[in-house]
Amino acid sequence: MSIKVDARGFSCPQPVMMAQKAIQEGKFPIEVLVDSSTARENVRRLAEMKGCKTEITSQDDEFTVKLIK
Amino acid sequence: MKEKLTRFFASKWGIITAGVLIGIIGPLLQKFGNPKNMGICVACFERDIAGALGLHRAAVVQYIRPEIPAFVLGSTIAALIFREFKSRSGSAPIVRYLLGIFAMIGALAFLGCPWRANFRLAGGDLTALTGMFGLTAGIAIGVMFLRSGYNLGRSQKTYQAVGWIMPVLMLGLLLLRIFHPVFSEGGPIFFSESGPGSMFAPLAVSLVLGLLVGFVAQRTRFCTMGAVRDVILMRDFHLISGVFALIITAIVANLALGQFKLGYTAQPIAHSSLLWNVLGMVLSGLAYALAGGCPGRQLFLSGEGDGDSGIFVLGMITGAAFAHNFNLAARPDTLADGVLTVGGLSPLGMTTVVLGLVVCLVIGFSMREKFE
Numbered sequence: 001m002s003i004k005v006d007a008r009g010f011s012c013p014q015p016v017m018m019a020q021k022a023i024q025e026g027k028f029p030i031e032v033l034v035d036s037s038t039a040r041e042n043v044r045r046l047a048e049m050k051g052c053k054t055e056i057t058s059q060d061d062e063f064t065v066k067l068i069k
Numbered sequence: 070m071k072e073k074l075t076r077f078f079a080s081k082w083g084i085i086t087a088g089v090l091i092g093i094i095g096p097l098l099q100k101f102g103n104p105k106n107m108g109i110c111v112a113c114f115e116r117d118i119a120g121a122l123g124l125h126r127a128a129v130v131q132y133i134r135p136e137i138p139a140f141v142l143g144s145t146i147a148a149l150i151f152r153e154f155k156s157r158s159g160s161a162p163i164v165r166y167l168l169g170i171f172a173m174i175g176a177l178a179f180l181g182c183p184w185r186a187n188f189r190l191a192g193g194d195l196t197a198l199t200g201m202f203g204l205t206a207g208i209a210i211g212v213m214f215l216r217s218g219y220n221l222g223r224s225q226k227t228y229q230a231v232g233w234i235m236p237v238l239m240l241g242l243l244l245l246r247i248f249h250p251v252f253s254e255g256g257p258i259f260f261s262e263s264g265p266g267s268m269f270a271p272l273a274v275s276l277v278l279g280l281l282v283g284f285v286a287q288r289t290r291f292c293t294m295g296a297v298r299d300v301i302l303m304r305d306f307h308l309i310s311g312v313f314a315l316i317i318t319a320i321v322a323n324l325a326l327g328q329f330k331l332g333y334t335a336q337p338i339a340h341s342s343l344l345w346n347v348l349g350m351v352l353s354g355l356a357y358a359l360a361g362g363c364p365g366r367q368l369f370l371s372g373e374g375d376g377d378s379g380i381f382v383l384g385m386i387t388g389a390a391f392a393h394n395f396n397l398a399a400r401p402d403t404l405a406d407g408v409l410t411v412g413g414l415s416p417l418g419m420t421t422v423v424l425g426l427v428v429c430l431v432i433g434f435s436m437r438e439k440f441e
Binding site for chain 2: 020041
């Protein structure tokens with residue numbers, strides 16, 4: 001069961017801050033739901049900085065960035 | 070191919086490329102005729118547009134700068150090609166409008182947006198450093214609010230037509246620039262006959278280079294406020310590497326074009342009143358941070374369908390009208406017969422900058438929520 005973070009509708013830095021908070025809590029995998037490619041790239045960059053692997057899936061114009069430790 | 074390009078633009082080299090490109094285009098636009106150290110200035114250009122429309126009557130700063138519509142439309146084109154055009158709105162628009170107004174009042178206290186601060190520095194104007202210090206301080210205050218849960222709420226997906234309002238408005242502005250109609254005797258559209266408003270690059274040059282900037286900035290999410298914010302908030306140096314690239318390139322370009330003049334006083338369209346350069350930019354920086362983007366970034370976002378950014382842009386244009394109608398904008402230093410007159414703000418201008426800071430602090434304190 002993965003932790004879900006719904007950051008849809010927020011523009012950065014909120015999605016990144018929400019993802020960062022989830023990473024700090026340390027329970028993986030984390031699924032960050034975003035609805036802009038800017039947020040998708042930013043969350044991906046954060047994950048890489050924190051040493052996480054990412055899997056990105058898209059549905060309509062929403063993206064799920066899955067963070068795996 | 071598209072996916073590859075997207076990855077490149079999102080990479081460190083992508084953002085540096087954007088910085089280098091803007092760093093060349095700014096000085097080039099100046100060479101082609103734009104005012105000194107103002108090859109690109111989003112705040113100044115929006116102020117000129119407000120003047121051209123007759124929203125203020127400062128005769129020396131009235132011109133429909135084609136760069137502004139070009140930035141928005143360049144972003145629209147990029148967003149359409151890469152399928153990122155998305156109509157969205159509804160994240161506290163009235164707050165964004167207010168932030169836009171005060172962001173402009175702060176920018177006109179310093180005489181420039183963050184982009185122009187970079188170009189001023191790259192032209193040898195050392196007062197830009199005081200503005201940059203203020204900008205950083207303002208953004209740092211904004212980061213404190215972000216850390217304590219400040220946000221303006223989620224935006225909503227909305228009708229496709231909503232996202233097209235800003236691009237279509239910008240097309241309208243372009244038509245006004247091209248045909249220069251006069252709507253009544255002695256009335257707008259005004260184009261300055263002297264002063265900065267009368268200095269401009271040829272339409273085609275402004276348009277083509279502006280579209281290019283809009284396109285690349287949309288792809289790379291270039292943002293001068295975000296650059297500083299990300300460093301303070303997360304030690305993320307991605308965006309700021311683009312800003313550094315811009316400044317270094319612009320210095321080299323200005324040296325090559327003979328546009329570099331080192332000094333602190335009587336720099337082109339700038340004043341050396343230290344306190345108000347700093348405080349003006351503190352106000353702007355805080356307003357940009359609370360609104361989530363520098364004036365340039367707000368234009369590019371409005372081009373890809375973000376109605377809330379569009380409202381911020383309209384707020385800035387409104388703020389420019391207030392600033393000049395109410396004598397809140399700074400007066401530049403003047404040097405006549407070897408006598409330096411230091412410019413700066415009127416007492417009312419000073420009061421309004423302080424008022425703006427209070428308004429931004431109230432917004433920051435009162436609009437916080439805790440994430441679950």
